[in-house]
Amino acid sequence: METGFRNARVRTAQALPLGWRHLTEVDIEQVIAIVVERSSSGADLVTLEACLLLWCGLVTGRHPTDLLAMTIRKVAKGSRLGNQPQGLIERSGKWGWWLRAAAPQDQKSVRKQMNPTSPFVYLPATEMVAMLAEICVEKRNSTSAGRFHISGEPQPLFATGKRAIGEMSRMLAARNPAGIDRARRATTTPEAVARWLPAELLGAPGGDIVPASVITGQLPSVARTAAHYGAVSHGGVIRRYEAAIRRVDALSHDDIPSDALVSHLGDKFTPTDTAVRHLIAQLTDGLANAEHDAADRHLAMMRYTVALLTFAFAHRGDSGSIPSLWAVHAETGLCWVADKTIAGSQSRRMVWVCATAARQLQLYDEHLGELQAGVSRAAAQIIADTRSGRSLPLFELTPEGGVRKLNTSVASSEALKRWGLPKNAGRHWLRAKLVGRCSTESLHAFYGHGPVSDGSWDEMSALDPSAYRADLARVLDTVLAEIGWTARSPAKTGAAA
Structure with a gap:
């Protein structure tokens, strides 16, 4: 039974x-x-x-x-x-x-x-x-x-x-x-x-x-x-x-x-393409205009990275963490995302990290390495500790040269809400763009809309991880590129190689 x-x-x-x-x-x-x-x-x-x-x-x-x-x-x-x-x-x-x-x-x-x-x-x-x-x-x-x-x-x-x-x-x-x-x-x-x-x-x-x-x-x-x-x-x-x-x-x-x-x-909270392009333009301008101040440069890089990843991962932006470069499986390109609490416990879903998101994670880690070399010893140690974890390091530099850690909700607000979009705008926008371009089964798994706990990845699931990855690989980078999301850093405000 x-x-x-x-x-x-x-x-x-x-x-x-x-x-x-x-x-x-x-x-x-x-x-x-x-x-x-x-x-x-x-x-x-x-x-x-x-x-x-x-x-x-x-x-x-x-x-x-x-x-x-x-x-x-x-x-x-x-x-x-x-x-x-x-x-x-x-x-x-x-x-x-x-x-x-x-x-x-x-x-x-x-x-x-x-x-x-x-x-x-x-x-x-x-x-x-x-x-x-x-x-x-x-x-x-x-x-x-x-x-x-x-x-x-x-x-x-x-x-x-x-x-x-x-x-x-x-x-x-x-x-x-x-x-x-x-x-x-x-x-x-x-x-x-x-x-x-x-x-x-x-x-x-x-x-x-x-x-x-x-x-x-x-x-x-x-x-x-x-x-x-x-x-x-x-x-x-x-x-x-x-x-x-x-x-x-x-x-x-x-x-x-x-x-x-x-x-x-359907959904009333799906942003227009114009609004998303405006967001990308503002965040890119922030990268270009923050070349001489380390604190501003980091803040601009963190905002751009968080915003891009909330779109690429369909992240809710309200709780949990955003995966770091080290959370991504080197061979499959898959990683776990935990961004929702159900009945007091964290629910997780497995996402495929597209090439755009993977490159942005790499650029962000390189940026942190450069930042680490130019701050005080105490601040450098904190940055080094956060870089080695499986969660994206989210922090800002204080006027005194210290490090103030930020949670996912605050960082997402910094990246999106200041430009008029809710923290989960990318999640809404991406779902609209993927309709008809990959299967409902893949979208349920990517969005965590299957059964509770491990969802589409529990022991009774018939979902094929290879087919799931291939389904998303055909469209994710294309969808992001069409709207203007490319990997960027303060030193590389154009599309990064």
């Missing part, structure tokens, strides 16, 4: 999507066939709405009971969607979804340096949804003597309510009645329909739990922590959605409202 539970827990933590409760390709082919058959001419409103409900659940990942509470309406093309009700909307003859996106509920304050986010996601309707919506609107209009219209106040998306769910369930249960392999009971429920899209989004190349949650509105336990990091662009979400549903349907149009395209979805 214990082993089975642990395997299930680790499987969930590693975001492995498919299981016996999910619809297979055969199931999907049968669903498509039965929707096409039942929605043919002559079908009554209950059957038509059951077909629409089934297909909407399939291609939005929303539970049918949630879809029943939604509305249908027409909006002017230039109008802002804002906080209008969830549902299906028609703009200039083009159908689309306006749905609440899954996002952290406890993020309230928004700074100007952060990407603007929307609580709603716009998704173009698929061709099948658009066709069935038109048929249902026409049917509702004909059965109400022309009194039904969607151009005024929002109308219920489904007029037949729970009867549509009942009919949909019967349609699912009736799949392949003549076949020997009766439909698995777990795949004949309304819940099974809503499970298909999240599995497709996660199983796709570069699939990630954050955009999958944003699109489907489902926030499973494994996503509740990951969703706090990394706002994803609206356009990027739509591209992922289009790729995921391509096997069963296609988008009916690509006309996206302008207010949707300029917004991001």
Whole structure:
């Protein structure tokens, strides 16, 4: 029992999507066939709405009971969607979804340096949804003597309510009645329909739990922590959605409202690229302008190093320590990072140290060696002692020539908060940049979002360290270089060799 539970827990933590409760390709082919058959001419409103409900659940990942509470309406093309009700909307003859996106509920304050986010996601309707919506609107209009219209106040998306769910369930249960392999009971429920899209989004190349949650509105336990990091662009979400549903349907149009395209979805604390470039420029200027004073030179070098490493390690910047050069395994390039306390004990995660971070650690150690040679004997001894440890030496030189040690929180504040960014800004920013460029499994391990204790590295984990390292090695240095992070020192303010 214990082993089975642990395997299930680790499987969930590693975001492995498919299981016996999910619809297979055969199931999907049968669903498509039965929707096409039942929605043919002559079908009554209950059957038509059951077909629409089934297909909407399939291609939005929303539970049918949630879809029943939604509305249908027409909006002017230039109008802002804002906080209008969830549902299906028609703009200039083009159908689309306006749905609440899954996002952290406890993020309230928004700074100007952060990407603007929307609580709603716009998704173009698929061709099948658009066709069935038109048929249902026409049917509702004909059965109400022309009194039904969607151009005024929002109308219920489904007029037949729970009867549509009942009919949909019967349609699912009736799949392949003549076949020997009766439909698995777990795949004949309304819940099974809503499970298909999240599995497709996660199983796709570069699939990630954050955009999958944003699109489907489902926030499973494994996503509740990951969703706090990394706002994803609206356009990027739509591209992922289009790729995921391509096997069963296609988008009916690509006309996206302008207010949707300029917004991001999810995390409210992801800094803009402009804010990060400004941070790098200010820290680099500090290195260039501190050449003649040892205390200022060290402070500038420490700030730049801490800031770069909080980005490269996705460090929380609030507790624990930042690894030193000597904490990195010489052969694998891996090291442990302990930057969070859970239930009174330190939780740790294993990170891969990219070439940019490794070079910065080396430059920082060389800088400390030069500094050590130019200070008093007492100060030199303190610096020598801190250099030999596995934690990055963090200190400042006092006017009297002494050494004042700093903890990780203070050093991170010195490096980032003085330029308007929170201590964990790099952690939020990096998660957004890595979405789709490496696997969710690797991101869970890198961010420490697996089980407690050693997380993705405990004895029950199936994570391959070599694959994990290779996954991150393809992208980390590139992502950092694209924004302007390079290894630097006071003597080498350009990119260091």
